[in-house]
Amino acid sequence: MSDSINIALRFALYVDLMLLFGLAAFGLYSLRGQERVSGAVLPFGSLLAITVVLGGLLSLAAMACMAWAMSGVADWTELWPHIEMMVFETDVGWAWMLRMAALLLAGFAVMFSQRWSTASLGLATLCGAVALATLAWAGHGAMDEGSRRNWHFITDFLHLWAAGGWVGALAAFALLLRQAEPQLAVLARTLTGFETAGALIVAIIGVTGVVNYLFIVGPNVDGLLDSTYGQLLALKLILFAAMLVFAALNRFHLSPLLEQARQTGEHGVAVTALRRSMVLEFSVAVIILALVAWLGTLSPVME
Known part of the structure; x- marks a missing residue:
């Protein structure tokens, strides 16, 4: 309990x-x-x-x-x-x-x-x-000692900040899209402007995620799926890949669609599609955070 x-x-x-x-x-x-x-x-x-x-x-x-x-x-x-x-x-x-x-x-x-x-x-x-x-x-970094502990903490900080930036942006876009009459100029500009920040966030999460894995498990994947830790980690990676698909959809299809709709004045379909995409992406992010909370209590040692 x-x-x-x-x-x-x-x-x-x-x-x-x-x-x-x-x-x-x-x-x-x-x-x-x-x-x-x-x-x-x-x-x-x-x-x-x-x-x-x-x-x-x-x-x-x-x-x-x-x-x-x-x-x-x-x-x-x-x-x-x-x-x-x-x-x-x-x-x-x-x-x-x-x-x-x-x-x-x-x-x-x-x-x-x-x-x-x-x-x-x-x-x-x-x-x-x-x-x-x-x-x-x-988390697991607290169990390390010496310089390894310091580097593990630095990696954890960067990972947390990048993830927080992504979650906060998703929440902000979802709130903007919930408005009865979304401020389309602001929404379109911030979606386009998030491209650089989003790319940096994904890069940081990817690199620090790999480094964290090496700190916790080491350069080894043999038998990883035999443990609860490994199974949850694999599920987390699958969901993270799904978030990347949603992000690519927003970047290359839905954001340009919104910009085109804003110019023609018929933005209902574009806004609805963006709302659906943002809700799905945010839901996946929440599930990933639940997995992270669970992973932090588990040992990566094979069962």
């Missing part, structure tokens, strides 16, 4: 913190000037505030769950000393405190999403990046 709760909390934290970082970053690299003001194109104030509050609550629950699983104590008065020990005397605890501080600062930044929109998004992006990076301490 505790394993299931742990996986569910890890999954929820992945989704929440990636949205915090990815949505704020999207506002910086895709939107311009007054478009970054909360409510002008996207309701950054409410969206980021929700992710900050949920991130804090999920982090509290995750720490309590971890202490409960490690101590076996059920009573709160007996569990509290174990939580204190984990928070102040372990690397995971220090990472947890850094995440809570980053979330607190991100909440402060959100308060100025109307007055100083660019500065608010910039600070929220930085804080989101820090909060998202702290999840690496709950």
Whole structure:
């Protein structure tokens, strides 16, 4: 039961913190000037505030769950000393405190999403990046030592940030497409502008994914599918390939179709097709994050 709760909390934290970082970053690299003001194109104030509050609550629950699983104590008065020990005397605890501080600062930044929109998004992006990076301490990299541990963490950070950028962009496009009358000029421009960022994100995810595999499993694939870890990893790769297909469809067919429809004024079909594609791609991304949350609790050792 505790394993299931742990996986569910890890999954929820992945989704929440990636949205915090990815949505704020999207506002910086895709939107311009007054478009970054909360409510002008996207309701950054409410969206980021929700992710900050949920991130804090999920982090509290995750720490309590971890202490409960490690101590076996059920009573709160007996569990509290174990939580204190984990928070102040372990690397995971220090990472947890850094995440809570980053979330607190991100909440402060959100308060100025109307007055100083660019500065608010910039600070929220930085804080989101820090909060998202702290999840690496709950992964396989924390089991390494010395320089190998440092390089593993760096790879994990890059992987998390790239994935967060992709998830945040998908969420932003989905929100733009949900509007009754999508701002077609902004939507078309941001879709086209995401081509470079998207290519960089895919490259980083691919390279860091291979490096992470070498860190965790090593240069060996023999018998990998004999373990639960290997089977879940294979499923993750298949779903990642499906996301690449959706991304290529958006890039080479649906985005040009939207631009053509925008010029003719008949954009209903193009918008509907994009909505369907974005929903499917985001759904696949969510399933991948669920697999990642599960993989982080498993050993790659063959069963």
